Amino acid sequence: EFRRVLFRSLANSFAxxxxxxxxxxxxxxxxxxxxxSFLGDMYVEVYDSIDSFAENIRKLGxxxxxxxxxxxxxxxxxxxxxxxxxxxxxxxxxxxxxxxxDSIEIAYELAEREHQHGLSNFLAERQDAxxxxxxxxxxxxxxx
Numbered sequence: 001e002f003r004r005v006l007f008r009s010l011a012n013s014f015a016x017x018x019x020x021x022x023x024x025x026x027x028x029x030x031x032x033x034x035x036x037s038f039l040g041d042m043y044v045e046v047y048d049s050i051d052s053f054a055e056n057i058r059k060l061g062x063x064x065x066x067x068x069x070x071x072x073x074x075x076x077x078x079x080x081x082x083x084x085x086x087x088x089x090x091x092x093x094x095x096x097x098x099x100x101x102d103s104i105e106i107a108y109e110l111a112e113r114e115h116q117h118g119l120s121n122f123l124a125e126r127q128d129a130x131x132x133x134x135x136x137x138x139x140x141x142x143x144x
Contacts (some may be wrong), residue, residue: 002110003062008131009103010053011065011074013126016093016100017046019080023089038140040131042093049126056119078101087144094137101130 024039054064065074072079076099084092104127111120 002114003057003060004112005103005107006057006060006062006075007070007073009123010057011071012076012096012100012103013046013053013076014050014071015075015079016096016108017043017050019077019096020046020093022080023093026083027086027089029086031086035090037093038136039089042136044131049129052122053126056122059119060116063074081109087141090137090140092115094134094141097130097134097137101127101134104130 011075020039020043024036024043027035029035054066057064065071077096080092104123108120108123108127111117111123
């Protein structure tokens with residue numbers, strides 16, 4: 001169960017990264033410069049955590065899932081096949097960010113229970129980063 005929870009959290013993080021990169025490449029509208037910059041910063045931040053996430057799983061003696069098929073099977077985040085408006089992009093990312101946070105929180109609790117404190121520290125940092133992403137996305141969507 002512990003490994004499956006970690007796999008799910010990694011898959012959610014990767015899917016969130018991929019969707020954010022897609023939106024970064026394709027966002028349009030009057031706030032394009034701000035959205036493009038924000039989405040670029042966010043997808044780079046999330047991407048930079050993926051390798052550490054995978055290495056933390058490997059430290060537990062498990063093989064890390066690493067294919068689109070496995071990530072698709074494990075993730076709670078829906079793939080994006082169309083190019084929505086900027087406001088819809090931000091709203092979907094806010095919803096997906098909440099899914100990432102939920103999966104990280106579950107993984108954190110299990111890491112603590114298993115006395116994997118290095119892993120739980122990493123997960124706490126990821127939770128904090130995603131809460132900041134959520135705060136910014138919520139602020140972007142305010143009064144929309």
